[in-house]
Amino acid sequence: MVEPRASRSDVARLFGRAAFGATAADLDRWAGQPYVAVVDFLVNVPDPATRMPAADDARRILLETSGASLALNQGWWLERMRTTTYPLEERVTLFLHDHFATATTGSGLPDAGMLLRQNQTLRSRSLGNFRTLAGEITIDPAMLHWLSGVSNTRGRPNENYGRELLELFTLGTKPQVYTETDIREAARALTGWTYNAVTRQLAFNANLHDTGSKSVLGRTITNQGALEYLAVVNAALAQPIAARWLAYKLVLNFGYVPDTTDLLTAPDPLVAAVADALGPNWDLRNAVRTLLLADGFRFADAAAGRQSVRQPIELAVHAAKALGFSADNTQLLARLGAMSQKPFQPPNVSGWPVGKNWLSPTTMIARYDLGLTAFNLWAGASVLATPLPASADLTGWTARLGLAALSPVTASGVNNYLTSAPASVPERERQTGVLALLMSSPDWMVM
Amino acid sequence: MTLTRRQFLAGSGALTGLTLLGPVVVRSGLGLAQAAVDPATAQRNRLVIIVQSGGNDGLNMVIPTADVAGAARYSVYRKVRPSIGYDPSVVLPLGRAGDADWSLGLNPKLTTLHDLYLQGRMAVVQGVDYPNHNYSHFASTDIWESGLPQLSNDSGWLGRHLDRMGIGDGELRGVGIGSELPLLLRGRSSQGVEIASLPLRFADGTDAVGDRRHAALKAFGQAVWTDPLRQYAADQAEVTVGTVETLEAAPAPPVTSNSLANSLLSARTLLTQNLGVECVVVYQYGFDTHTNQRVAQEALFTQLDQAIGAFLYGRLGATDLGIGALDATVASRTIIMTTSEFGRRIGENGGASVSGTDHGAAAPMLMIGPGGAGNTGRSLVAGIHGDHPNMGTTLVPADNLVMTTDLRTVYQAVLENWLADPEPGYGSYPSLAGLFA
Numbered sequence: 001m002v003e004p005r006a007s008r009s010d011v012a013r014l015f016g017r018a019a020f021g022a023t024a025a026d027l028d029r030w031a032g033q034p035y036v037a038v039v040d041f042l043v044n045v046p047d048p049a050t051r052m053p054a055a056d057d058a059r060r061i062l063l064e065t066s067g068a069s070l071a072l073n074q075g076w077w078l079e080r081m082r083t084t085t086y087p088l089e090e091r092v093t094l095f096l097h098d099h100f101a102t103a104t105t106g107s108g109l110p111d112a113g114m115l116l117r118q119n120q121t122l123r124s125r126s127l128g129n130f131r132t133l134a135g136e137i138t139i140d141p142a143m144l145h146w147l148s149g150v151s152n153t154r155g156r157p158n159e160n161y162g163r164e165l166l167e168l169f170t171l172g173t174k175p176q177v178y179t180e181t182d183i184r185e186a187a188r189a190l191t192g193w194t195y196n197a198v199t200r201q202l203a204f205n206a207n208l209h210d211t212g213s214k215s216v217l218g219r220t221i222t223n224q225g226a227l228e229y230l231a232v233v234n235a236a237l238a239q240p241i242a243a244r245w246l247a248y249k250l251v252l253n254f255g256y257v258p259d260t261t262d263l264l265t266a267p268d269p270l271v272a273a274v275a276d277a278l279g280p281n282w283d284l285r286n287a288v289r290t291l292l293l294a295d296g297f298r299f300a301d302a303a304a305g306r307q308s309v310r311q312p313i314e315l316a317v318h319a320a321k322a323l324g325f326s327a328d329n330t331q332l333l334a335r336l337g338a339m340s341q342k343p344f345q346p347p348n349v350s351g352w353p354v355g356k357n358w359l360s361p362t363t364m365i366a367r368y369d370l371g372l373t374a375f376n377l378w379a380g381a382s383v384l385a386t387p388l389p390a391s392a393d394l395t396g397w398t399a400r401l402g403l404a405a406l407s408p409v410t411a412s413g414v415n416n417y418l419t420s421a422p423a424s425v426p427e428r429e430r431q432t433g434v435l436a437l438l439m440s441s442p443d444w445m446v447m
Numbered sequence: 448m449t450l451t452r453r454q455f456l457a458g459s460g461a462l463t464g465l466t467l468l469g470p471v472v473v474r475s476g477l478g479l480a481q482a483a484v485d486p487a488t489a490q491r492n493r494l495v496i497i498v499q500s501g502g503n504d505g506l507n508m509v510i511p512t513a514d515v516a517g518a519a520r521y522s523v524y525r526k527v528r529p530s531i532g533y534d535p536s537v538v539l540p541l542g543r544a545g546d547a548d549w550s551l552g553l554n555p556k557l558t559t560l561h562d563l564y565l566q567g568r569m570a571v572v573q574g575v576d577y578p579n580h581n582y583s584h585f586a587s588t589d590i591w592e593s594g595l596p597q598l599s600n601d602s603g604w605l606g607r608h609l610d611r612m613g614i615g616d617g618e619l620r621g622v623g624i625g626s627e628l629p630l631l632l633r634g635r636s637s638q639g640v641e642i643a644s645l646p647l648r649f650a651d652g653t654d655a656v657g658d659r660r661h662a663a664l665k666a667f668g669q670a671v672w673t674d675p676l677r678q679y680a681a682d683q684a685e686v687t688v689g690t691v692e693t694l695e696a697a698p699a700p701p702v703t704s705n706s707l708a709n710s711l712l713s714a715r716t717l718l719t720q721n722l723g724v725e726c727v728v729v730y731q732y733g734f735d736t737h738t739n740q741r742v743a744q745e746a747l748f749t750q751l752d753q754a755i756g757a758f759l760y761g762r763l764g765a766t767d768l769g770i771g772a773l774d775a776t777v778a779s780r781t782i783i784m785t786t787s788e789f790g791r792r793i794g795e796n797g798g799a800s801v802s803g804t805d806h807g808a809a810a811p812m813l814m815i816g817p818g819g820a821g822n823t824g825r826s827l828v829a830g831i832h833g834d835h836p837n838m839g840t841t842l843v844p845a846d847n848l849v850m851t852t853d854l855r856t857v858y859q860a861v862l863e864n865w866l867a868d869p870e871p872g873y874g875s876y877p878s879l880a881g882l883f884a
Contacts, residue, residue, distance in 0.1 A: 148737040148803070156797045159805040160737040167583055180582060302674040309676060338643070340626035347732075348500075350585055353627050359680050360641035361687040362626045368664065369650040409670040409681065417663035425656075433660045436651070440664055440684060442677035 006035040009404035010298065014038055016447045017254050017308050018292060019087035021318025022402030036293060042088040043289045048124050056080055060120065064113045065200075070106035073116045074343045075328035078336075081317045082327040092126040092288060093119065094313060095253045097343070098351035099246075100137050100169060102146045104344055109197055110142035115344040118142040130246060130282035131237055134169060138229045141195040141202055147349065152191050153208040162187035162232075164349050170236035172245035174263045178217060178236075185214040186236075189221050189228040237282070240264065247274035250287060255297050256306035257355045270296035307446050309358045312339035315367065319374040319439060322401050323388070325381040331373050338366035364440060371436030379428075391430035392418055403443060410441040492821040492865050493718050493781045494726045495711070495758075496605075496631065497751070498592075501734030502584065505790035505810025505848075507531065507744060508557070509571055510538045511838070513550040520550065523838040523845070527794035530802045531741050541571065541831065549831050556748035559756040560813065564829065568818040570882065573833040574851030576809035580789065584735070584806075587788035592630040594858050594873075604858050605726050606634030608868050612725075619693060621726045622717055624710040631728050639726070640690055645713045647694040661688045693722060701768045707731045708754035708763055712770075715758050718781060719774045725866070734787060737796070740803040755783065755815065780822055782865055783815040793838060793845055809836050809850040812857065814882075825864040825883045832882055852879060 006014070008031040015022035019042055030038045056076065063073050081090045097119065104115050118140050125133035137143055138161070144150050148160035165186065166178045192209030195202050204226040213222040219235040221228050236242060244263040248271050251258050258268035267275070270291070277283070277290035291297055300306035310318075316336055320327040336342050340363065346352055378385055389396025394414060398406050406414075414437050421430060438444055506528075511520035512535035524532055538552025539561040551571075553561045563569040577596040581587045590596050594604030602610075605621055614620045614637045621632045621639030632639030651657040668685025672678040697720055700712035710729040717724045731751060736743045757763045759778070761770040773781070790810025795802040816827030833852035839845035853876055860878035862871035 151738045151797060151801070151803070153797075156802075158737055158796050158803070160735075163582070163806065167585075173583065173586060183582075302676075305675045307674060307676045309680070348584070348735075356676070356679055357627050359683040360626065360628050361647070361683065361690050362641050362643040364683055364687040365643070365647070365649055365691070372650050407672070407677070409667060409672060412670075413663040413666050416666065417660055420659045420662070429656060432651075433656075433663075436660060437663055441667060442672065442674075442680040442684075445680050446674070446677045 004034050004036070005032055006030055006038045007404070010035055011038060012402055012404040013298075013447050014042070014292060015087075015402060016310065016314075016318070018042055018091050018288075020081050020091060020314055021321060023322055024399040024402065027399065027402060027404070035298065039289060039292045042292070043127070043285060045086040045089045045127050045285075047128075048089070054080075054084070056083070060116060064116045064120075067111075067113065070104060070112040070115075070344065071330065071333060073112045074333055074345075075330075076116070077119060077343045078313070078317060078320075078332065079326055079328035081313070082320045088288070089123060089126050091314075092284065093123045094311075094343075095250070096122040096126060096133070098253065098346065099249055100143070101346035101349050101351035102140075102142050102344075103346050103348075104142070104146075110145040111197070112344065114142035114145070114197075119344075125284070127285035127288065128283075130278065130284050131233065132282075134165075134233045134237065135230050137169070138165065138190065138233060139193050139202060141197075141200075144193055144195045144202075145197075149190065150194050152187055152193070154191050154210040157184065157187040157191060157210070159183055159187045162190055165232070166236055168350055170233070170242050170245065171239055172241065172248065172263065174241075174245070174248070174261060177239055177241055181215075182217050185216045185221075186232045188212065189214045189216060189232045192226070193229070243275040243278045243282075244271055246278065247271045247287065250274055250291055251297075252354055254288075254291060254308065256300055256308060268296075270294055309355050309446050310444075311352065311358065312336055312341040312363070312367070312370075313343065315439070315444070316370060318402065319370065320377070323374055323378040323381075324385050325374075325377040329377065331377060332370075335366055335370040335373050338369065339363045359445070367445065368436050368440040371439030372432060374439065375432040375435050388431050388435075391427060391434050397434060397438060401438060401444065406438075407441075407443050410438070410443045413437060413441070489721045489776070490822050491725055491780065492823060492867065493724070493777070494605075494861065494866060495714055495718075495781065495783045496726070496728045497707070497711075497783065497785045498629070498631070498728065498730045499734050499747075499751075499785055499787035500588070500730050500732045501736070501787075502587075502789045502791055502806055503734040503747075503785075503787035503810060504736060504740065504744060504804055504807075505787075506793065507533065507740070508554050508748070508813075509541070509573070509811045510535075510552050510554065511550060511835075512538060512540065512552045515548075515550050518835070518837065519840050520835065520838050522841050523793070526841050527844045529795070530798060530800050531795045531804070543567070543830075546830065551831065551835075554745070554748050556745050557752050559752045560815070563755075563815055566818060567829040568815055568827075570814040570816070570827055570829055571831050572812045572814065572852055572857055572879065572882065573831065574809045574836040574848065575812050575833070575854050575857060576789070576848075576850030576852075577854050578850075580808040580847070580850070582789065582806040582808075584788055589630060591786055591788050591854065594855060596855075600630065601633075602635045603629065603631035603633050604862075605631050605728070606638060607872065608634075608862055608866060609639065609726070610634035610636045611868060611870055611872075619690065619717075619723050621728075622714075622724050623728045624713050625730055629728055629730075632726070639728075640686060642690060642694070642713075644700075644709065645694060645697045645716050646699050647691050647697075649691060653695050661691065664688050701770060703757065703763050703766075703768070705750050705754055705757070705763060707750050708757040711754050711758040712768075715773060719777050736791070736803045737805060738803040739801045740795070741800065743803075751785075758783070759815075779817045779819060781817065782821075782827055782861070784861070785813045790848060792847060807847045809848040809852075821865060823864060823867050827865075828881055828884050832879060857882070 011030045148158045152158040163183045188210040217235045221231045260268045274287050274291045277287045511524045513521045537555050541551045592603045593600030609621045623641040628641040665685050665688035667681040714727040761768045791804035791807040820826040836848035855873045855876035856879040859871050859873040860882045862868035864883035
């Protein structure tokens with residue numbers, strides 16, 4: 001029989017994967033509560049269109065239009081992740097940013113402000129209707145620049161967005177159900193959308209739109225002008241594989257790497273359940289709730305590798321949250337750069353790596369260094385910062401870092417470090433070492 | 448300096464008052480290479496692969512300059528690329544005294560490569576691809592890196608080569624420069640190591656403060672974990688510390704404004720230290736030129752050309768980097784080759800100077816060798832290899848190029864003739880004829 005009450009490890013894992021990590025207070029508050037109540041606490045986010053803006057929303061709106069540097073925009077989002085009342089909303093927004101991966105170099109187009117506006121579009125739909133979002137992203141200014149939509153015109157189709165819309169954003173390739181012809185026809189239907197970076201006006205230029213008849217995934221699209229982009233999105237999402245592809249991406253991002261090669265004939269059971277939960281309204285909230293509640297998520301077989309390698313952004317924000325320092329700072333951003341995961345800078349249109357691909361000597365060194373940086377940022381945060389546990393107090397460290405328990409190997413490793421250090425080694429140096437080791441331990445990275 | 452297994456065991460019982468999940472079980476280590484010169488390495492041939500990520504447009508790299516008997520190449524090129532095509536007067540002709548007339552030229556930004564060609568050190572392999580071309584960046588990258596034209600590949604062609612050479616995990620024989628280990632260097636029983644740059648160090652340094660901690664980090668991987676992903680993370684911690692121990696003393700290469708040159712300069716140091724490194728993989732990003740191709744690709748070619756100059760000659764453009772030319776012995780045993788997941792569409796997509804090209808298929812590969820035999824007694828044959836793909840006619844230009852050279856025949860040739868692989872694994876795809884002599 002399934003235990004209805006959440007254990008400390010349930011809470012640590014739920015927050016670790018879906019809420020940028022737990023704090024000690026989160027563990028104390030939710031352990032022993034009904035598991036469903038913890039999930040609903042995370043999932044029940046008021047509609048961003050009608051709720052009171054948060055204190056940092058005004059700064060976001062300023063950043064969008066002020067031509068502020070990319071680093072300021074990145075810092076804003078990281079700090080929002082740390083401080084939000086609704087961490088799942090930011091976590092799904094990060095998932096959607098990875099899914100509709102759009103990047104800026106910080107100069108040229110798309111610029112940082114356009115990425116931040118796209119970010120708010122993602123956030124506003126993060127627990128809403130994915131179909132609506134897919135339409136909005138298709139004519140999103142940052143995306144129009146990133147995937148050449150602004151160059152896609154009548155008689156001169158540019159296939160860049162049309163291909164990735166089908167391959168990455170809606171259908172996947174497990175198996176590939178679209179053809180090269182579908183891509184070319186979709187590109188024609190998407191012609192005519194432009195964005196003026198000076199006036200910041202999105203426009204549909206009918207003169208640049210291909211008015212001919214197109215056939216996308218078996219649907220004929222004729223004379224719908226500025227609505228044809230929606231017809232393309234609808235044609236894609238009408239494919240039976242579309243919901244399963246999105247569900248696959250959700251399980252991949254929040255749960256584990258599903259060992260599915262054919263989503264149509266042999267989907268992972270959790271993927272199939274999450275796809276069903278999307279329903280006709282493409283309801284992301286219900287899909288994510290179904291995912292987090294599922295036994296296939298909660299009791300996923302770790303011995304079979306069904307765990308999540310947390311992304312660098314999750315680790316950095318969790319560090320800031322657990323230790324109590326602002327995530328909006330250049331040192332943290334530099335460490336994220338060394339781990340190759342800065343917000344608004346995915347490596348390419350397929351987004352960031354997943355799973356084992358996050359674990360290489362390059363990123364391992366950066367993760368360890370992040371622990372050193374985290375100690376310094378804690379030390380510099382405030383004289384009122386909550387003191388860190390004594391170096392040898394591993395029980396205290398475990399709770400402070402939002403973990404339910406330490407694996408014996410990690411505990412032994414930390415203990416060996418402490419016993420190897422001569423008595424003359426100062427306590428702060430010991431604490432720094434403990435933190436760096438815990439933040440590069442498998443317990444912290446994989447859950 | 449390194450924690451021994453005995454010390455590790457002795458320390459593991461000292462914890463009290465903490466919830467633990469089970470006993471610590473110690474296993475044999477990963478057999479990491481240490482910072483000793485590997486006597487075999489000095490003799491070994493080496494391979495550097497530059498992956499041009501995004502789909503490098505081959506037709507504007509190796510450019511048709513005239514029609515040839517039975518093939519309207521230049522006139523088709525000119526017709527379908529009115530804005531982004533190159534005039535024959537500006538390209539660098541690929542011809543040496545006594546050559547057949549290839550009617551091909553290199554992009555004008557590739558002056559160093561052109562010079563290498565004239566010296567008899569560069570080979571161009573035309574029309575390389577695999578059957579049933581896939582136009583997805585990601586699927587096609589997987590196929591190129593795996594060397595297996597089927598999807599869901601589990602290993603790279605160099606990774607499997609390292610397997611066959613009996614390489615252990617973490618041994619520094621195949622190294623990637625970057626953040627994510629490419630499929631290319633993933634084997635079935637072993638895998639390469641990915642590093643950011645040289646020298647490789649933790650931020651808390653290499654004195655007693657850092658070393659004590661790094662020994663503990665390394666020990667994570669010397670234990671048995673019940674969960675395979677945590678085991679992998681722990682193994683990577685161990686590999687990381689072992690790699691740092693090997694490379695922290697390596698000389699720091701110069702840091703330039705050219706990111707590809709920086710990667711190649713780290714590669715150069717790895718190869719010249721004789722630490723066992725045989726294959727290095729570096730990436731050059733930005734070739735997905737759907738728009739503004741002329742400007743974007745020329746910048747990338749300048750970066751490539753200067754980076755190869757830095758690697759071979761220690762000069763970045765006009766700047767002397769103060770490191771001299773690549774060691775002559777290493778140079779005599781090193782081949783550089785470029786790959787990209789696909790070439791691009793024959794026709795430009797916009798009809799204006801900011802035009803680009805959409806995803807296409809077959810494209811040329813470049814290979815640069817020492818101009819003589821390496822330790823296998825085989826040498827790369829400079830010049831043009833393989834046939835130019837059919838471009839159609841001016842009335843009916845081809846849409847995409849169809850391959851003339853199967854990539855497996857190139858890999859087979861490299862494995863068999865250069866890397867002394869005992870069993871290259873492409874039995875039904877014999878080495879491309881004439882690429883090595």
